[in-house]
Amino acid sequence: MTIPFNKPYLTGKEAHYLYQAVSSGKISGNGMFTKKCHDFFEEKYGFKRVLLTTSCTDALEMAAILLDIKEGDEVIMPSYTFVSTANAFVLRGATIIFADSGSENPNLDATKIEALITPKTKAIVPVHYAGIACDMDAIMDIAHRHNLLVVEDAAQAIDSFYKGRPLGSIGHMAAFSFHETKNIISGEGGMLVINDERFIRRAEIIWEKGTNRAEFFRGEVNKYGWVDIGSSFLPAETTAAFLFAQLESIEDIQQKRKKSWNLYYEQLSPLVAQGHIELPHIPTYATNNAHMFYLLCKTPLDREKLIAMLKSNGILAVFHYLSLHKSQYYTPKYKGSELQMSDYYSDCLVRLPMYYELEEEHISHICKLITSFYQTK
Numbered sequence: 001m002t003i004p005f006n007k008p009y010l011t012g013k014e015a016h017y018l019y020q021a022v023s024s025g026k027i028s029g030n031g032m033f034t035k036k037c038h039d040f041f042e043e044k045y046g047f048k049r050v051l052l053t054t055s056c057t058d059a060l061e062m063a064a065i066l067l068d069i070k071e072g073d074e075v076i077m078p079s080y081t082f083v084s085t086a087n088a089f090v091l092r093g094a095t096i097i098f099a100d101s102g103s104e105n106p107n108l109d110a111t112k113i114e115a116l117i118t119p120k121t122k123a124i125v126p127v128h129y130a131g132i133a134c135d136m137d138a139i140m141d142i143a144h145r146h147n148l149l150v151v152e153d154a155a156q157a158i159d160s161f162y163k164g165r166p167l168g169s170i171g172h173m174a175a176f177s178f179h180e181t182k183n184i185i186s187g188e189g190g191m192l193v194i195n196d197e198r199f200i201r202r203a204e205i206i207w208e209k210g211t212n213r214a215e216f217f218r219g220e221v222n223k224y225g226w227v228d229i230g231s232s233f234l235p236a237e238t239t240a241a242f243l244f245a246q247l248e249s250i251e252d253i254q255q256k257r258k259k260s261w262n263l264y265y266e267q268l269s270p271l272v273a274q275g276h277i278e279l280p281h282i283p284t285y286a287t288n289n290a291h292m293f294y295l296l297c298k299t300p301l302d303r304e305k306l307i308a309m310l311k312s313n314g315i316l317a318v319f320h321y322l323s324l325h326k327s328q329y330y331t332p333k334y335k336g337s338e339l340q341m342s343d344y345y346s347d348c349l350v351r352l353p354m355y356y357e358l359e360e361e362h363i364s365h366i367c368k369l370i371t372s373f374y375q376t377k
Ligand SMILES: Cc1ncc(COP(=O)(O)O)c(C=O)c1O
Pocket: 055, 056, 057, 058, 081, 082, 084, 085, 127, 153, 155, 156, 176, 177, 178, 179, 189, 190
C-alpha cells in the first residue's frame, strides 16, 4: 500500500465552474466568482472585508504594506513558522523579533511576547499552527495596551474557532492559504481579511496595482489612476471559480477530515500512555479544523527512524518548519536568545498523511506500523 502525504481533493464541480468562468468571457480578476467567494466568507464568518489573493504569501505582503512597515520597524512572530510569515515584513525593511512557541503546541507563547516589545515594535503576527488557535485574548490585550497591530497568519486555519469566534476575524487583518495542501484549495491561492475598517479602502487599492480601479467599477469615481503603491495581488477568475466549487463542499470536507483526525488520535493514544510519543494538545478555547495530524517524537533520532520506517512501507510522513532564527538567511541577523520550544518542534514533530480521500483502512495501517515500531524498539 502506498500512501502519499497529501492528495488534492476535487469536489466534482470545479470543471463546471471553470467552464462557466471561461465562457463568461471574463477570466481576469475581480469578476463574478471572486465576488461569490468574497460574499461566502463575509457571510459565513462575519469577516468585514475579504480580498482573494494569488497566495497567502501575497496576502501577508499586502498586510505588511497596509501596516506601513518601514526600515527598522520590529515585528514579533514565532520562529516556528513558514518563511512567508517573516519574508513579507522583511521585504518592507522590518526586523523580525522571533518569539518562542509554547509547551502545549507550536503556537506563539503569548506569555513571552511582552518582554520582546520595544519602542520600535509595530505588529504581532500569531500563526495558528495546524489550524489550532493561538491565545487571541491574551495577544489582543497586549496589542491594545502597547498600541500594536495584529495580523493573524491563518494560512492553515480555515473554519476554525477561538472561543466561538472564527480565526481570521480577531486580529486587525488575517491571511489565509488555498494552496493544494490546505483543507480548501485552488492550486495556489489565498485571501486577505480586513477586520479594521480603517484599512479597507487602501487594501482595495494595493490589491489593484495601486489604482482606485475597484471604486471606478462601483461607479464611485469617473476615472481611475495611480493613487498609491500596490501590486497585482488578485487572482484570475479561473482560480476563484475553482475555489468556489470547494467552498460549496466545505461542510463535507471538514467532516471527513475531522473523522480521519479522530481515528488517528484514538489509535495512537496508547503510545502516549506508554510514554513513546506526544499527540497534539488542543486548548479548551480552540477548535480543531483537522488541517494536520502531527505527533511528537522524543528525540530527533527517533523521528528520523520513524519517518524512514514509514517510507520503507510506502508511507510519506514529513517533518515541518526549521526554526527561522536558525535559517541560513536569518542566523547572521539574529540577536535574540535560544528558542528551546521552537527547536523542539523543528527537531521532533512529524506530520502524518492527511487528505480527504484518506480511508479508515489507511489510517489503521499507518497506526499499526507506528505501534509496532515502538513496541519492538
Ligand atoms: C503558516 C503559513 N503561512 C504562510 C504560508 C504561505 O502560504 P501560500 O503557499 O498560500 O503562499 C504557509 C504555507 O503553507 C504557512 O504554512
